[in-house]
Amino acid sequence: MAASLTLSLLTLTILTTAVAATNITAILSEYPEYSEFNNLLTQTKLADEINSREPVTVCALPNGALSSITGKYPLSVIKNVLALHVLLDYYDAPKLHKIAEGSVLSTTLYQTTGNADGNLGFVNITDLRGGKVGFGSGVPGSALDTTFTKSVRQIPYNVSVIEVSQPIAPAAILKAAAPKASDVNITALLEKAGCKTFASLLVSTGVLKVYTSAIEKGLTVFAPNDEAFKGADVPDLSKLTNADIVSILQYHALASYSPIGTLKQTKSKISTLATNGAGKYDLSVTTAGDSVSLDTGVDSSRIASTVLDSTPLAIFTVDSLLLPVELFGKAPSPAPGPAPETSPSPSPSPVADAPAPGSAATPIFSPPAPPRSSPDGAPSEGPTADSQNSTSDNAAGVLEAPAVVKMVLTVAISMFVSVLVS
Ligand SMILES: *[C@@H]1O[C@H](CO)[C@@H](O)[C@H](O)[C@H]1NC(C)=O
Numbered sequence: 001m002a003a004s005l006t007l008s009l010l011t012l013t014i015l016t017t018a019v020a021a022t023n024i025t026a027i028l029s030e031y032p033e034y035s036e037f038n039n040l041l042t043q044t045k046l047a048d049e050i051n052s053r054e055p056v057t058v059c060a061l062p063n064g065a066l067s068s069i070t071g072k073y074p075l076s077v078i079k080n081v082l083a084l085h086v087l088l089d090y091y092d093a094p095k096l097h098k099i100a101e102g103s104v105l106s107t108t109l110y111q112t113t114g115n116a117d118g119n120l121g122f123v124n125i126t127d128l129r130g131g132k133v134g135f136g137s138g139v140p141g142s143a144l145d146t147t148f149t150k151s152v153r154q155i156p157y158n159v160s161v162i163e164v165s166q167p168i169a170p171a172a173i174l175k176a177a178a179p180k181a182s183d184v185n186i187t188a189l190l191e192k193a194g195c196k197t198f199a200s201l202l203v204s205t206g207v208l209k210v211y212t213s214a215i216e217k218g219l220t221v222f223a224p225n226d227e228a229f230k231g232a233d234v235p236d237l238s239k240l241t242n243a244d245i246v247s248i249l250q251y252h253a254l255a256s257y258s259p260i261g262t263l264k265q266t267k268s269k270i271s272t273l274a275t276n277g278a279g280k281y282d283l284s285v286t287t288a289g290d291s292v293s294l295d296t297g298v299d300s301s302r303i304a305s306t307v308l309d310s311t312p313l314a315i316f317t318v319d320s321l322l323l324p325v326e327l328f329g330k331a332p333s334p335a336p337g338p339a340p341e342t343s344p345s346p347s348p349s350p351v352a353d354a355p356a357p358g359s360a361a362t363p364i365f366s367p368p369a370p371p372r373s374s375p376d377g378a379p380s381e382g383p384t385a386d387s388q389n390s391t392s393d394n395a396a397g398v399l400e401a402p403a404v405v406k407m408v409l410t411v412a413i414s415m416f417v418s419v420l421v422s
């Protein structure tokens with residue numbers, strides 16, 4: 001019995017270790033020569049995105065090599081350039097020197113933004129003569145003047161950090177400066193994204209001003225689409241006080257720039273603009289594969305599309321209105337498990353509209369497959385705001401892993417429990 005107990009504990013320990021994510025910030029912090037690069041990964045939140053991916057290769061730039069882009073371009077542009085330095089495949093020195101046919105296009109994190117035209121989201125890696133490996137933009141005809149200088153850290157075959165000589169910075173990315181966040185017309189963007197009702201509520205209540213004044217320090221908006229206001233479960237807004245409507249609208253935004261990769265890494269509850277002394281008004285994030293949902297304690301809403309992701313501002317659409325526990329109490333929960341009834345709910349509790357487990361809504365941010373070795377210039381489809389229907393093989397693969405881990409974990413726990421009982 002003691003033996004099997006140890007075995008169960010061992011299984012649990014191993015699983016926990018395997019699930020533990022990479023921490024690129026911690027890895028790079030051991031190398032002061034990449035401190036600037038490391039700081040930028042943190043500032044742009046690319047670190048969260050890197051930590052949520054495997055396999056991944058980070059092409060680190062030494063401090064001196066960054067001066068050609070830092071200080072000259074806004075952080076949103078620097079983020080796009082650095083996203084091109086994150087390859088969604090594993091490359092270590094031996095693999096770089098053994099590239100089939102001497103040249104390959106690798107998908108990068110920039111491709112997953114859906115903003116990359118043509119081959120702009122790919123990096124061309126070419127085994128040059130004399131043992132040199134060159135990197136350049138995947139756009140045909142680009143120079144390969146960035147070279148591999150050395151290996152930094154390898155965790156085969158999931159995470160590789162290598163050093164490259166200079167930034168891969170295609171002119172098309174440098175020129176495409178996003179409008180300054182303070183110049184972005186949030187209502188216009190929301191209207192265009194099918195969130196007219198939400199946009200007009202923001203204007204009529206004056207909450208738009210609260211949003212815009214928060215932008216500079218970082219703002220993330222979860223905008224319910226127009227359909228979300230029509231559901232049978234949606235509370236009648238005309239029966240709420242103005243103050244409550246203001247709280248609900250403020251509940252749909254965070255006072256920080258939190259792109260999807262950051263939300264995925266979020267384990268604890270997050271404060272919203274409605275959070276104040278009197279109410280927590282917080283949200284929790286649940287992730288199933290590529291699908292990210294926000295949980296209020298009353299209902300759950302899937303993040304459906306990205307309207308804008310340009311540091312310091314991120315705007316997403318969500319499938320349903322987020323109903324704070326503070327106003328709508330706890331919905332009668334059919335879910336098993338201890339659900340402490342915090343306070344009797346005087347207000348009408350709308351039925352929780354949580355998606356059925358397993359129905360894991362079609363992911364929107366799955367990495368696209370790299371193009372074949374001889375791209376004919378056809379744009380490789382990246383996920384865009386309206387490509388939510390696509391069910392790629394890729395996405396299915398992504399969804400699989402956590403499910404398997406969960407299953408194994410469940411088995412291990414039941415083994416453990418049965419050992420204790422017997
Ligand atoms: C690397 O990835 C494989 C497959 O995804 C996984 O089984 C393994 O635990 C990972 N190794 C490390 C060190 O993270």
Ligand SMILES: *[C@@H]1O[C@H](CO)[C@@H](O)[C@H](O)[C@H]1NC(C)=O
Binds near residue numbers: 023024025026029
């Ligand atoms: C990653 O490491 C950094 C520095 O060591 C630390 O500050 C940070 O909290 C870590 N992040 C996670 C998600 O563990």
Ligand SMILES: *[C@@H]1O[C@H](CO)[C@@H](O)[C@H](O)[C@H]1NC(C)=O
Binds near residue numbers: 103125140141143375
């Ligand atoms: C990489 O770039 C070189 C030089 O522009 C080009 O000859 C080669 O075909 C490219 N490789 C791929 C896979 O596109």
Ligand SMILES: *[C@@H]1O[C@H](CO)[C@@H](O)[C@H](O)[C@H]1NC(C)=O
Binds near residue numbers: 185186187189191
């Ligand atoms: C933003 O766009 C809306 C239309 O969607 C328009 O009514 C409003 O005047 C615009 N605001 C600014 C500051 O341009």
Ligand SMILES: *[C@@H]1O[C@H](CO)[C@@H](O)[C@H](O)[C@H]1NC(C)=O
Binds near residue numbers: 386387389
């Ligand atoms: C998504 O699916 C719906 C219904 O099947 C279809 O009408 C719509 O055109 C599809 N959208 C895209 C982007 O494929």
